[in-house]
Amino acid sequence: MAKRDNGIHGFMGGRNGFDNLSRILLFVALGVFILTALFRIWALAVLGGILIAIALFRVFSKNLSRRYAENQTYMQLTGNARGYVHRFYLRRKDKKTHKIFRCPNCSQKIRVPRGKGDIKIKCPSCRIEFVQNTGTEKK
Ligand SMILES: [Zn+2]
Structure with missing residues (x-):
């Protein structure tokens, strides 16, 4: 060695x-x-x-x-x-860039970007559509 x-x-x-x-x-x-x-x-x-x-x-x-x-x-x-x-x-x-909503029908969690105002969200699991407010663009 x-x-x-x-x-x-x-x-x-x-x-x-x-x-x-x-x-x-x-x-x-x-x-x-x-x-x-x-x-x-x-x-x-x-x-x-x-x-x-x-x-x-x-x-x-x-x-x-x-x-x-x-x-x-x-x-x-x-x-x-x-x-x-x-x-x-x-x-x-x-949390600063995205918001989590729950589907009113099947309570599936859906993650969407913030600051887009009212948007139509389509649930990926039961295909129901609902409108949610994602807030307005700030800064
Ligand atoms: Zn659903």
């Missing part, structure tokens, strides 16, 4: 590096330090220090399969929450 212990690449070779779990640990640690400074609860600084220690331990760890499994567990546990936050932002963005 060739010796490649020169420079940062040699040092980081075979190590875990930053993954999602280590990133979020550092992020939470940062938040804890901000709270420490804000409320002057110095015990919190210890917690922040521990979080950073765990994050750095994971970054420099050579037990890749163990760290990978931990990261996978983290991703699974937070998957729903992260998906929810993502969908929430998408929906909020969409």
Whole structure:
């Protein structure tokens, strides 16, 4: 086996590096330090220090399969929450440009662009037509 212990690449070779779990640990640690400074609860600084220690331990760890499994567990546990936050932002963005109406006949949801005044909407599922106001163009 060739010796490649020169420079940062040699040092980081075979190590875990930053993954999602280590990133979020550092992020939470940062938040804890901000709270420490804000409320002057110095015990919190210890917690922040521990979080950073765990994050750095994971970054420099050579037990890749163990760290990978931990990261996978983290991703699974937070998957729903992260998906929810993502969908929430998408929906909020969409609300500015589109409006959701319900078909009066079958209550199918229909998404139409805003700012078109009164428009005739045809329900894609039961083919009934109804008129709705989508607002007037602003700005
Ligand atoms: Zn319908």
